[in-house]
Amino acid sequence: MSGNPDSLGISVTYSELVTIDQEDIILIIDVDSAVSLCSEGVANKSTNPVDVLTLWFNKLLRAYMNESVCCVRALREMCKWFTIESQTDSKVHSGHIKLMSMVHAFAFEFRDHLLKAGERLVHVLAYFVFLMIDFCLESDRSHHQIVADLQLATLCLLKDTSTKSTKVHPRLVLLMQKIMEIADIEGTRIGDLQLSVKTSETIAHMCLHFMSNCHADPKDEMPDWLRETVLHLCEMVMSYLDSTLNKGTPNAPAAKLKELVVVIRTYLLMLHHILKKGVGHVDDDVAACLMDLIMCEQTRLPYYSDIKQQQLISTYVRPLVIDILELVYSSQKCQDYLISSTLGTPESDYFYVCIDFLNAVSADNADVLPSTCRTLQKIFEYMFKDAKNFVNGERFNLVLDAFGSLLYLVGNIELHRYFCTGIFQQDIVTSQVCADILMLSFRLKEANKCWTDHAIEQAIAFWHKCNNSYAMFSTNPSQLLVQRFLRYFHSLGKHKLPVISLQNFRHLSAVAKTDVHVGMKILKRLEIISSSAPTKVELYFILYTLRWLCRNFWCNTIK
Numbered sequence: 110m111s112g113n114p115d116s117l118g119i120s121v122t123y124s125e126l127v128t129i130d131q132e133d134i135i136l137i138i139d140v141d142s143a144v145s146l147c148s149e150g151v152a153n154k155s156t157n158p159v160d161v162l163t164l165w166f167n168k169l170l171r172a173y174m175n176e177s178v179c180c181v182r183a184l185r186e187m188c189k190w191f192t193i194e195s196q197t198d199s200k201v202h203s204g205h206i207k208l209m210s211m212v213h214a215f216a217f218e219f220r221d222h223l224l225k226a227g228e229r230l231v232h233v234l235a236y237f238v239f240l241m242i243d244f245c246l247e248s249d250r251s252h253h254q255i256v257a258d259l260q261l262a263t264l265c266l267l268k269d270t271s272t273k274s275t276k277v278h279p280r281l282v283l284l285m286q287k288i289m290e291i292a293d294i295e296g297t298r299i300g301d302l303q304l305s306v307k308t309s310e311t312i313a314h315m316c317l318h319f320m321s322n323c324h325a326d327p328k329d330e331m332p333d334w335l336r337e338t339v340l341h342l343c344e345m346v347m348s349y350l351d352s353t354l355n356k357g358t359p360n361a362p363a364a365k366l367k368e369l370v371v372v373i374r375t376y377l378l379m380l381h382h383i384l385k386k387g388v389g390h391v392d393d394d395v396a397a398c399l400m401d402l403i404m405c406e407q408t409r410l411p412y413y414s415d416i417k418q419q420q421l422i423s424t425y426v427r428p429l430v431i432d433i434l435e436l437v438y439s440s441q442k443c444q445d446y447l448i449s450s451t452l453g454t455p456e457s458d459y460f461y462v463c464i465d466f467l468n469a470v471s472a473d474n475a476d477v478l479p480s481t482c483r484t485l486q487k488i489f490e491y492m493f494k495d496a497k498n499f500v501n502g503e504r505f506n507l508v509l510d511a512f513g514s515l516l517y518l519v520g521n522i523e524l525h526r527y528f529c530t531g532i533f534q535q536d537i538v539t540s541q542v543c544a545d546i547l548m549l550s551f552r553l554k555e556a557n558k559c560w561t562d563h564a565i566e567q568a569i570a571f572w573h574k575c576n577n578s579y580a581m582f583s584t585n586p587s588q589l590l591v592q593r594f595l596r597y598f599h600s601l602g603k604h605k606l607p608v609i610s611l612q613n614f615r616h617l618s619a620v621a622k623t624d625v626h627v628g629m630k631i632l633k634r635l636e637i638i639s640s641s642a643p644t645k646v647e648l649y650f651i652l653y654t655l656r657w658l659c660r661n662f663w664c665n666t667i668k
Contacts, residue, residue, distance in 0.1 A: 135175075135176050143183070158191065159208055163204070170219075185233055216238075216259070224270055229280075235288075239287045240287070242256055260291070285312055289312060313383060331392065342376050342380040342383070343399060350373065351407070367421060377433065408426050434469045447463075513549030532590050551597065566602065569595065572591055
């Protein structure tokens, strides 16, 4: 078999290439000719791909790398040769094991050469390595240590070369996808847990570096390398949760349970670090993946009956899930996914997810966006689409605390107006809940000394106006709620009782306490008017009003 002639015009056969001393190779045949010679042999099946690859890592690559010759094309062809090998021989044999050992030795000895040669060469070499690892993972575990050593060495090489990168080459996406496939496969094996984690950590490290050095417009779509990484980390967490703690019962040995939960925490930390950097605009798939993780039952304590499991989740998982929600809650895609979920199957319960969302908004110092405000309103409507949460004391208190704290902390006028309007709804549950939420937010402001005299005067004027909008003797339930607020602000402002008159009747009836002195004044006024026959129509109303007020006052006093 004849190879391509080199610059000296010398023809070299494959058998001759095998016998040439390493130090003479660069003098006899150039790298492109050597690649063409070997490609021809693999194509016509005159040479075994494993033997060719072994030759390259044992001698040819070393010879060319020593002379700083570019070997990118050679490594690309090696990927093709190994793909041919994996398609013809599905079982790992001694030749493959020997090849992996040689690749590992080469990567160790020529580490500095590879880093100096640049990221393109390292990326292609890494892709070749992970092709081999992918092939070997399908067989028995006798060669596990060799695979692990080679994988860790390659990951270290990738991490080091990425620190010098200033832009992301498109080939990186394909490489990262292959590496993530390996991590996914290894993650299903208890013995490969740490190897899987190390693999994902390398991807996360590369992502963080590129996010810091490749500045993009936050409004742009996520780049593929970042999108794939976020999806990978979410899927790894979900996979571990499902396989480890499905239905609240550990599927792993008790001795391994904590290790598995710590692994979940490690993946959550990687995801948190990336999201904290700011991922910009997320698409539907990423939003769904993030929200599925946040909404996952296995991340919540009530899912578990065993106290030890609850402790593990509360220590290693739950805090990070909440931190992640606080980073992504403002994404419109994430909010849309949450709302669409609440409108889905009625048997699903998203109450606690909604509470988490409310708390995430409260914890953020940023202004509440109009879109978020609309989402909060839809969450409120979901929580009280019926009376189920209203009659559940524990849940009702959670809602009051969440919405009341939110109104106090964010100071959003649109949201405040929404709950004020809710008081006047025909639905008695909605009306009562809105009033309780508003009152809690007002009392929080009072406790933190946030009310000014001017604000109190404005509040009294507003609720006084609302109170006067009802008919004289209305029994509308919302009227009682309005009087509740008028009474609260009257007391907060330490106002005296208004003059007893027809114009002030509604105000007086709302703010007058069961005080004997006040009752006697009302009774005396009633006696004066009653002693003479009324001569004006308005005196009839005054008389009737005072009698009604007096009766109610003394009834309340007796109670």
